[in-house]
Amino acid sequence: xxxxxxxxxIVTGGARGIGAATALRLAADGxxxxxxxxxxxxxxxxxxxxxxxxxxxxAVAADVSDADAVQAxxxxxxxxxxxPTVLVNNAGVTRDNMLFKMTDADWDTVMGVHLKGAFLLSxxxxxxxxxxxxxxxxSLSSVSAxxxxxxxxxxxxxxxxxxxxxxxxxxxxxxxxxxxxxAPGFIQTEMTKATAERVGVPFEAFIEGAAKTIPVGRVGQxxxxxxxxxxxxxxxxxxxxxxxIYAAGGPKA
Ligand code: NAP
Numbered sequence: 001x002x003x004x005x006x007x008x009x010i011v012t013g014g015a016r017g018i019g020a021a022t023a024l025r026l027a028a029d030g031x032x033x034x035x036x037x038x039x040x041x042x043x044x045x046x047x048x049x050x051x052x053x054x055x056x057x058x059a060v061a062a063d064v065s066d067a068d069a070v071q072a073x074x075x076x077x078x079x080x081x082x083x084p085t086v087l088v089n090n091a092g093v094t095r096d097n098m099l100f101k102m103t104d105a106d107w108d109t110v111m112g113v114h115l116k117g118a119f120l121l122s123x124x125x126x127x128x129x130x131x132x133x134x135x136x137x138x139s140l141s142s143v144s145a146x147x148x149x150x151x152x153x154x155x156x157x158x159x160x161x162x163x164x165x166x167x168x169x170x171x172x173x174x175x176x177x178x179x180x181x182x183a184p185g186f187i188q189t190e191m192t193k194a195t196a197e198r199v200g201v202p203f204e205a206f207i208e209g210a211a212k213t214i215p216v217g218r219v220g221q222x223x224x225x226x227x228x229x230x231x232x233x234x235x236x237x238x239x240x241x242x243x244x245i246y247a248a249g250g251p252k253a
Contacts, residue, residue, distance in 0.1 A: 015042025
């Protein structure tokens with residue numbers, strides 16, 4: 001997907017998994033990418049890969065749930081790469097537990113990273129988008145938004161992101177800004193590897209089991225999601241807004 005070379009994107013949680021694949025894809029599309037992550041070394045790794053491929057990137061260490069850190073990170077991207085007009089709210093964590101065992105910290109951490117993080121980033125970048133009369137916000141929801149055993153916190157946050165997306169689409173549409181959510185099914189990353197470990201199943205067997213339940217007969221790869229982000233942040237996607245796209249190898253919604 002070809003996008004204007006002057007655009008600057010911020011991808012949160014860009015150190016690995018879906019975020020890293022997305023950062024690499026957007027850079028290949030011609031965008032300069034601010035790679036934000038808690039894990040500074042990981043963010044640098046992604047940024048260095050982009051630079052080695054001939055792209056432009058900046059690694060920024062920040063906790064997306066910390067308002068001051070988010071503001072500073074966005075300002076740094078604006079100063080060093082240019083005004084960010086593309087935002088991918090991807091940073092995520094899980095703290096799975098059945099409700100009776102779920103702690104306040106399990107709840108607060110997940111809400112802080114997914115929901116507050118997406119709110120803080122969207123609020124910080126909207127100024128640049130409104131000024132540019134162009135913006136693209138993509139947030140990573142999940143099929144878990146439809147409900148998932150052991151994920152009262154995560155499913156609530158992922159459903160919340162769908163509401164945030166629709167509201168941003170309504171509020172910012174007149175400024176040329178679209179907001180959409182992607183709700184992936186099983187994607188092969190460290191996150192699903194950790195889930196396999198938690199339930200005590202070797203990752204390969206976990207993947208094989210999941211693939212059997214997915215209509216296309218395989219689990220997703222980070223690049224499957226990156227390709228969809230690429231479209232949703234492109235110039236030509238401007239009439240698609242406020243949508244939740246399930247990317248799950250079958251009809252999940
Ligand atoms: P992942 O491999 O665990 O990567 C998540 C990244 O987010 C990590 O680099 C992590 O950094 C970073 N991060 C966590 N907390 C952060 C914070 N407070 N501030 C900044 N960065 C933070 O996960 P993934 O599988 O690629 O998932 C990416 C997104 O897709 C998440 O929102 C996830 O919920 C969603 N999703 C994933 C799947 C799936 O099957 N994998 C399905 C549906 C939705 P650290 O390593 O330093 O913690």
